[in-house]
Amino acid sequence: QVQLVESGGGLVQAGGSLRLSCTASGRTFNNGAYTMGWFRQAPGKAREFVAAISGGGGSTTYADSVRDRFTISRDNAKNTVYLQMNGLKPEDTAVYYCAARWGNLVTMERYFGSWGQGTQVTVSS
Numbered sequence: 001q002v003q004l005v006e007s008g009g010g011l012v013q014a015g016g017s018l019r020l021s022c023t024a025s026g027r028t029f030n031n032g033a034y035t036m037g038w039f040r041q042a043p044g045k046a047r048e049f050v051a052a053i054s055g056g057g058g059s060t061t062y063a064d065s066v067r068d069r070f071t072i073s074r075d076n077a078k079n080t081v082y083l084q085m086n087g088l089k090p091e092d093t094a095v096y097y098c099a100a101r102w103g104n105l106v107t108m109e110r111y112f113g114s115w116g117q118g119t120q121v122t123v124s125s
Contacts, residue, residue, distance in 0.1 A: 002026045002034075002114035004098045009119030012088055016123070020083040022098030022116060032056040035101045036074060036081040039109055040094035040121075047097070047109060051083060054105045061107060066092075088123045096121050 008020040022036070032055030041047040051062045051072040060072050066085075074081040081098065096119050099112035106112075 002100050004100060004114055004116035006096065006098045006116045006119040009096060009121045011122045011124065014088060014090055014123055014125050016088050017084070017086045018088065018121060020085070020096055020098075020119060020121075022081045022083075024079045024081075024100060032076055033102055035103060035105050035112075036072075037099045037101065037107070037109075037112055038072060038081075038083045039097045039099060039112075040092075041097070041118075042091075042094040045094075049107045049109065050096070052105055052107055053081065059105050061105060085121070088121075090123045090125045092121060093123050094121060095119065 003025045006022050034055055037052035038050040039047050040050050049063050053060045053072045053074050057074050069087040071084040098116040100114040101112045
């Protein structure tokens, strides 16, 4: 139903910045019906919640580990959600996944029905 494609990952030094993008297709997001989220999975660890934004963009929520460093935003006219990552740390190294949910803002991954393939973010010390 919904196809998600992430981009913007790469290698960056500690303290640097990256902006991830996730473009959706297959559904229109102009009506703001989809909550969008970012999750990440580090090597040998379970996937974890990073940030989420409501359909209209008016509400956001973050994991404690990234609050005040990462910012999630969306442009419904472009069917795109962003994750601006500043002050990156080596522990932020992971594959970052975009996810979509038809419904209200939540943080648990089992409530997100559509997922992208992921983009690698590597932070060197």
